[in-house]
Amino acid sequence: MLEKAFSDYLVNVVNGPVNEQRLPVLILADTSISMGDAMDDLNASINHFIRKVCEDEKAASLIDLCIVTFDDDAEVVMPWTNINKAEVVRLRAGGCTNTTAGLELAEKLLTERGHAYIDHGCMGKKGMLIMLTDGAQTSGKNPDEIIAKIRRRVDDKKMLVSVLAAPGYDKAFVAKLTKGKAVAELHGDSSGFAEAFDFYAISTKAVSLSAPGTTPETPEHTFGDPEKGSQWHKADLKDWLDQD
């Protein structure tokens, strides 16, 4: 029989500190002028993403969302917010494509979020960066430095990068950033954003609810499977690597 002191503790520990890890998700969206026609679809898709994650109260309580846009410069459209409290977003397009600024701000915010969790006694999972891009960089500084920094963090398992590549995106740039992994190309019109963010809603819920240190199961979804009618195809970027 269990010693009384031990059993008493087990009875009283029910209100103990639950072993939960928060999940920071940062959406980095290209809002340059070329995205103009696609903005309504993009806004609706992000709002659908927020709403769908919030269908699961438990998952939503653990997910922190931040939205950053980049055009001439990068801007925080929604600072770190518990997704339960996220507001409806409406992004607008205009300006050039300063991808470097966007990535620099996104990387900084994800790193700071990890520090904030530790400072406040929370446990956090590795941050997810979901980047949406439709074109080559047209302004800003050389991205090589920030790409190398992000690659190091991905290799160190400190963050995940996933790229949604709309027609016209810069393959060489995306290849450098991702080594060809976790890139989905849109083969259709911007209505396809809905499918992608629907997938992200399901997968972020799965990740947020997975036990610490475990690999969550990939949710069933049409996303990335052209045979199931997906508008998104897995990009093959190997041929584009290391080109001058």
Added chain:
Amino acid sequence: MIFQYKASVAGPYHIKNNIPCQDSCAAKQTEDFMIGVVADGIGSQIHSDIGSSIGVKVSVAYCAEHLKKGMTDDEIKKTMNNAFVYAYQAILEEADKQQMYAHDTTLCMGVYDGSTLYYFQAGDSGIVALLMDGSYTEVTRQQRDEEGRVFPLCFGPDYWEFGKVENVASVMLMTDGVLENVCHPLLKNEEIKINVPLAGLFMARQGTAEEDVKKLEAAAKQFLEMYPENLLDDDKTIVVLWNNECVPAVKEESYYEPPDWLALQKKSLEGLYDAEPENNDVIETNGISENKDVVQPEKKFRSKRKRKKKEKKKNRKKKKAHTLKR
């Protein structure tokens, strides 16, 4: 006389997924010391259970053979350091044999003479001591990077840490799962940084009969097996050493009260969100309204810091304009 007991059980996640317990532990009485050690194989490495087991065996055996009474602190430090080097070497030899390098582990050792505790630390396992004044203290530091990723044994002597604590009545070595329930991150900024009721459960012991210690060990193992999964789903390992001739002082009653976890969690979350929307017309997404995809007036957010910066800039401009006018 110094006593010891230990318990190590696989975590619920490992059990469900047929993953072996990756923790290892040992305690060994020598003529002059009681040596305790715990190791936590790195979860992502498939042979880390073997790594942790080798690390424990080799380091304890080396210290048992080489640590002697009368050694200076420097000599003890060198001996413990060498024990870790040989442990790592043995792990690498095993990895060579298997032609697969997936054996990383943490290693945390305490050497106790009944009053003084020497510790050597590689990774994020840890040690809590009960001092003669009745206070519990975390003597080690979890070696992790700024985002919480562990520096295991393979990081080498530049990362390993040695220390000494005096007036110790009891010692508990733990792998990170138990450690984070005893020294919970939520207590980090509190006055009492230890979950005293949980630490006391294992450490405030005065039993002397061998049979009592065996019963205690069995009870501790059962307790760890029954510990709620939502509070701890990792492997769970403890080694407790105590000197029955040392009776620590009793602190004020409030010291032994359980922390108010709900209040601590609330306080922690409050600090995480420092920005508020500028527009008060908030549409809660939690309500799953059908109108969520309806385009709303554009709302942009700025962090408080950014807003303050902007206000300052505005004020500076105003001031400059005012000066120019004059």
